Amino acid sequence: MKQPKIIVAGIGPGNEQDITPAVIAALKEADVVVGYKYYFRFVTPHLRPGTECIDTGMKRERDRAEQAFELAGQGKTVCVVSSGDAGIYGMTPLIYEMKRQRYSDIEVVSLPGISAFQKAAALLGAPVGHDFCVISLSDLMTPWERIEKRIVAAAAADFVTAVYNPKSEGRYWQLYRLKELFLQEGRSPQTPVGYVRQAGRPEQEVHITTLEAFNPEDIDMFTVVLIGNSQSYEWNGTIITPRGYYREDERGHSPSSASHLQINKGQDIMIRSFRTIEKELKNDNIPLDHKWALLHAIHTTADFEMEKLLHTDAGAVETLYRGIIEGRIRTIVTDVTMAASGIRKGALERLGVEVKCYLGDSRTAAMAAEKGITRTQAGTRLAVEDCPDALFVFGNAPTALMELCDLIRKGKAYPAGIIAAPVGFVHVQESKHMIKPFTHIPKIIVEGRKGGSNLAATLVNAILCYNDAEQLRPGRDV
Numbered sequence: 006m007k008q009p010k011i012i013v014a015g016i017g018p019g020n021e022q023d024i025t026p027a028v029i030a031a032l033k034e035a036d037v038v039v040g041y042k043y044y045f046r047f048v049t050p051h052l053r054p055g056t057e058c059i060d061t062g063m064k065r066e067r068d069r070a071e072q073a074f075e076l077a078g079q080g081k082t083v084c085v086v087s088s089g090d091a092g093i094y095g096m097t098p099l100i101y102e103m104k105r106q107r108y109s110d111i112e113v114v115s116l117p118g119i120s121a122f123q124k125a126a127a128l129l130g131a132p133v134g135h136d137f138c139v140i141s142l143s144d145l146m147t148p149w150e151r152i153e154k155r156i157v158a159a160a161a162a163d164f165v166t167a168v169y170n171p172k173s174e175g176r177y178w179q180l181y182r183l184k185e186l187f188l189q190e191g192r193s194p195q196t197p198v199g200y201v202r203q204a205g206r207p208e209q210e211v212h213i214t215t216l217e218a219f220n221p222e223d224i225d226m227f228t229v230v231l232i233g234n235s236q237s238y239e240w241n242g243t244i245i246t247p248r249g250y251y252r253e254d255e256r257g258h259s260p261s262s263a264s265h266l267q268i269n270k271g272q273d274i275m276i277r278s279f280r281t282i283e284k285e286l287k288n289d290n291i292p293l294d295h296k297w298a299l300l301h302a303i304h305t306t307a308d309f310e311m312e313k314l315l316h317t318d319a320g321a322v323e324t325l326y327r328g329i330i331e332g333r334i335r336t337i338v339t340d341v342t343m344a345a346s347g348i349r350k351g352a353l354e355r356l357g358v359e360v361k362c363y364l365g366d367s368r369t370a371a372m373a374a375e376k377g378i379t380r381t382q383a384g385t386r387l388a389v390e391d392c393p394d395a396l397f398v399f400g401n402a403p404t405a406l407m408e409l410c411d412l413i414r415k416g417k418a419y420p421a422g423i424i425a426a427p428v429g430f431v432h433v434q435e436s437k438h439m440i441k442p443f444t445h446i447p448k449i450i451v452e453g454r455k456g457g458s459n460l461a462a463t464l465v466n467a468i469l470c471y472n473d474a475e476q477l478r479p480g481r482d483v
Contacts, residue, residue: 009077009111013097015090015118016047020205023119024051031116035084039073044086066096070103077111090120094141094169122167125201125229128211130243132199132231133165142179143170149179156183160190165237165246168230172221180221180230187232191280192216195475197233197244204229213239235276278304286312294322297474298449301467305459314452321447325396325422326471329356334421336361336395337465338388339458340381344400347462352469361395363387381405389418396422396468400461403427403436410439413446422447424464426456 012031017023024047032038032051040048042060049058059076061069073083087095097115104113126133138159144152159166166187171180188194194217202210202225212223216232224230237246279300283289286309291299295317302311328334337353337360339345345362353360363369363384372383381402388395389412397420399406406427412418423446425437437450449464 007080007082009080010082010114011073011077011100011111012082012084012114012116013091013095013100014084014086014116015092015095015120016044016086016088017119018089018121018124018205019047019203020124021047021050023124023205024048025116025118027116028118031084031114034082036081037076038084038086039069039076040086044088048086066099067103070096070099073100074103074107074109074111087118088121090118090123091115092117093120093139121204121229122169122231124204125167125199125231128201128204128209129199129213129231130240130245132197132233132237132244132246133167134246134248135165135234135236136163137165137167139167139169141169142172142176142183144176144179152179153182153186156186157190160187160192163192163234165234166232168232170226171224171228171230173226180224184216184219184221187216189284191284192232193235193475196235197237197239198230199233199244200224200228200230202228213242213244235280275304285309288312292319293474294320294471297471298322298464298467301463302451302460305463306455306457308455310455311451314455316448316450316452318444318448321422321449322468322471324447325468328396328421329358329469330472332357334394334396335359336392337398338362338385338392338395339398339400339461340364340384340405340427341401341458343458344398344461347459348465349469352466356469358469361388361392378408379404382408385409386412393418394421396420396424396465398424398426398461398465399436400424400426400456400458401428403429403432406436407432407439410436410443413443420446422449424449424461426451426461426464428454428456428460430454 012035014028014031016028029051032048033053035056037057037059038048038052039059039061041063045058059072061072069085073085076083085096085100089095091097092115100113104111122139140152140155140159142152168183194215196216197213198216198219199213233244233246237244282300282303298317299311299315302315303309325334335358337348337358339360339362341364342362345360348360364380366384366387368387369380369383372386373380376383379402382404385405385408397409406425409418423440425440425448427433427436433454437452440448451460
């Protein structure tokens with residue numbers, strides 16, 4: 006005699022081709038199919054003649070489960086159908102809970118299906134190539150406070166996130182809040198976001214945008230939203246979240262032609278550090294190019310006072326970057342060799358920029374002795390003679406910065422830009438004040454006594470990799 010049982014089957018997102026063979030076999034075995042009538046059109050072709058289909062209506066899941074147990078109790082094989090995967094926001098958990106509550110000995114079989122987020126992901130390309138989570142915004146049975154904690158956790162942990170039940174007639178603001186929380190937790194505004202309406206059905210629509218541009222008004226209850234992680238990127242009409250197979254090798258050469266999209270371990274550490282810093286900034290309403298320099302400064306010093314001390318002229322970082330890539334700035338002059346050594350060699354080579362330091366030049370010591378000035382002053386004079394329009398970088402010697410100011414006023418130097426980060430107690434603050442009147446020169450200044458060669462070098466690096474600022478990737482030369 007045939008044993009009664011309940012088969013809980015996920016029939017996929019709504020396309021007959023997405024129903025698994027195991028579910029098709031279960032449908033052919035069933036005496037009764039219980040579900041919402043909308044889904045019957047997808048399963049009818051696979052039913053035996055005479056198979057009964059019972060519609061319990063929308064939002065009557067408990068009634069559906071109770072009817073399934075009653076029919077199975079009559080000795081029938083009952084197939085309870087859910088869209089997508091019945092175990093993901095579907096009927097499977099309810100059936101098992103009811104079996105437990107009833108102390109029922111009726112066999113329950115769960116058959117997985119293709120979930121809506123899996124179908125949407127396939128249509129978008131490869132957005133869930135790494136760790137991901139799925140969050141429902143429906144607060145019908147889950148308090149919103151708990152849902153919000155889950156959103157924050159997903160955003161902070163850098164999960165690719167699929168969003169179910171993003172909106173309904175009565176729930177119009179929750180998706181706005183989710184977007185707000187993701188941005189607050191440091192997810193880049195340029196993070197790719199894909200959303201698919203009616204996945205797998207004739208009305209299907211597929212869209213790709215960014216987190217910043219994402220408009221919750223474009224979403225309805227039939228839409229699944231997928232938010233990428235920090236490594237996700239849009240390419241050729243798809244979203245790709247790399248698993249990590251294409252990593253740069255030890256020599257920095259990527260096996261992929263799209264090497265600029267690869268992230269090595271050094272970059273990964275810096276990305277996570279930058280996101281941590283960004284979350285701890287007191288003021289998040291600052292221009293991107295200033296923020297980019299600030300993130301580098303704090304990352305190098307672990308000193309959040311840089312938020313008060315770092316000054317950048319409006320657009321200075323972007324202006325200096327443009328000057329480099331457009332060939333107007335070919336030379337960087339540093340006051341000391343330590344500042345020069347901290348500038349990324351790979352970036353300099355890639356951009357065709359030369360770094361010079363005149364401290365070790367044989368002419369420097371002779372001039373210093375002859376003129377009764379410091380060696381860094383002498384080095385600045387020599388540098389201005391050789392390359393008066395260089396980007397001048399000071400991380401140690403205030404006298405060198407003061408010398409440059411004097412040469413600018415005399416019309417002997419016209420720097421493309423100045424990074425002023427000398428450190429110490431004598432003439433340091435005065436030297437930084439002295440360059441401020443030169444409003445026509447883009448400047449980055451570390452105010453007060455603080456500074457240093459490492460800080461000056463990292464500010465140069467921020468300029469060299471400014472093209473990575475939008476994605477919060479700290480440069481390919483890490």
